[in-house]
Amino acid sequence: MSALPPALVSLIALLGKLPGIGPRSAERLGLHLMQTETAQVEVLAQKxxxxxxxxxxxxxxGALTEDQPCRICRDDSRDTSLLCLVEKPTDILSLEKSGMFKGRFHVLGGKISPINGVEPADLRIRELEERLGPEQVREVVIALPSDVEGDATSYYLARLLRVHGVLVSRIAQGLPAGAGLEFADELTLSRALEGRRELQ
Amino acid sequence: MSALPPALVSLIALLGKLPGIGPRSAERLGLHLMQTETAQVEVLAQKxxxxxxxxxxxxxxGALTEDQPCRICRDDSRDTSLLCLVEKPTDILSLEKSGMFKGRFHVLGGKISPINGVEPADLRIRELEERLGPEQVREVVIALPSDVEGDATSYYLARLLRVHGVLVSRIAQGLPAGAGLEFADELTLSRALEGRRELQ
Structure with missing residues (x-):
């Protein structure tokens, strides 16, 4: 029998389902909330x-937004001829942080994965095709993960999109910035070699 | 300018104030919640x-409880003559998990710490003294942390409580279970030596 009050036990169980929160962190968070002023807990819950x-x-x-369309789709200073394809809405944040991409984005909503029952029809591919003409897209930059499903989805889309007469590229794979060769696995190194570029 | 919607930015700021949640975990939690069904988020907030x-x-x-008095104080099978003194309500949980203590608890609510402006009057010492008679306490087991303030508070209380004719003990300090000597600092080892017991 737990020494914790039942209301707290059920809160801790819910907190433990959040990503990156293990059983011990969940207990710590729950106990912290019980020792926080009620008004503050209410503010957190309300927010x-x-x-x-x-x-x-x-x-x-497909980005996360409070307005329709989102800030990026509304931004006239962006190059609409460049469209970057990502798996999840959060991938947009990572790319925006780099500050290097000035086009728009399109969230695919997943990767093709027959094992997990994800077919092309489950992804936002038709929505992508419908944007190509009106937004006069010249190049689709695929920024899907460099795993097996990401590779398969990239090849599938490349074939599909070329029919529309757009250039299809994929972001480079290679050594992460600041990393030594001793930390890179063989696949990363072989892709880094494949993708080598002449120094000017 | 952040690519995140303002309502999410302010939620992430609040989440980042929770213990053990850094800026990246807060962002991850916030983004997870935005991609969770609204009903589930409402349940979490409500709980x-x-x-x-x-x-x-x-x-x-002083334990965390939904009822007055708490489950442990109501439990007749517990030995009321033994009272374990702890710093925080959560310390009770740690001791209960060990399953070795069958008495009751008393939460002090802190440690004497002149630097942080914590005087004996700020702690639940009077409440402790008031329990000794009615609950016929014979022994107070001090389970405060083994740091400087815990030590000072223990000595202060030992002197105070002996006047009431109760035995005052303190939980042992020594090698943690399963740990080798190479991981123990000098203070731990010197206390482990001081507290050595004859093997039968």
């Missing part, structure tokens, strides 16, 4: 629900 | 507020 209600997917690109 | 409203401190011992 959580409020954010979830306000934030939705951009109907155009 | 959080509900638990905080229900859980309070036991008026007798």
């Amino acid at each position: 959580m629900v409020e954010a979830r209600h306000r934030v939705c997917s951009c109907q155009n690109c | 959080m507020v509900e638990a905080r409203h229900r859980v309070c401190s036991c008026q007798n011992c």
Whole structure:
């Protein structure tokens, strides 16, 4: 029998389902909340629900947004002829942090994976094709993960998109910045070699 | 300018204030919540507020509880003559998990610490003294941390409690279970030596 009050036990169980929160962190968080002022706990709970209600997917690109279309799709200074294809809405944040991409994005919503029952029809591929003409897309930059499913999805899309007359590229694979060769696996090294570029 | 919607940015800021949640975990949690069904987010928020409203401190011992007095103080099978003194309500959970202590608890609510402005009057010492008679306490087992403030508080309380005619003990300090000598610092080893016991 646990020494914890039942209401706290059920809160800890829910907290433990969040990503990166193990049983011990969940207990620690739960206990912390019980020792926090009630008003502060209420603010946190309210912000959580409020954010979830306000934030939705951009109907155009699939990014997380409070407005339709999202800030990036509305931004006239962006190069609409460049479209970067990502797996998840959060991938957009990673690319935006790099500050290097000035085009728009399109969230695919997954990778083709027959084992997990994910078919091309489950992904936002038709929505992608429908954007190519109106937005006058010249190049689709595929930024899917460099795993087996990411590779398969990239090849599938490359074949499909070329029919529309757009250039299809994929972001480079190679050594992560700041990493020594001793930390890179063989596949990374062989791809880094394949993708070598002449120094000017 | 962040690519995140403002409602999410303010949620992430709040999540980042929780213990053990750094900026990256806070972002990850926030993004996870935005991609979770609204109903589930509402349940989590509601459980959080509900638990905080229900859980309070036991008026007798200071443990976290939904009832007055708490389950441990109500438990007749416990040895009321043994009282274990701890710093925080959560310390009770750690001791209960060991399953070795069959008495009751008393939460001190801190340690004497002149640097941090914590005086004996700020702690639940009077409440402790008031329990000694009615509960016929014979022994107070001090289970405060083995740091400087824990030591000072233990000595202060030992002197105070002996006046009431109770035995005052302190839990042993020594090698943690399963640890080799190479991982123990000098202070731990010197205390382990001091506390050595004859093998039968």
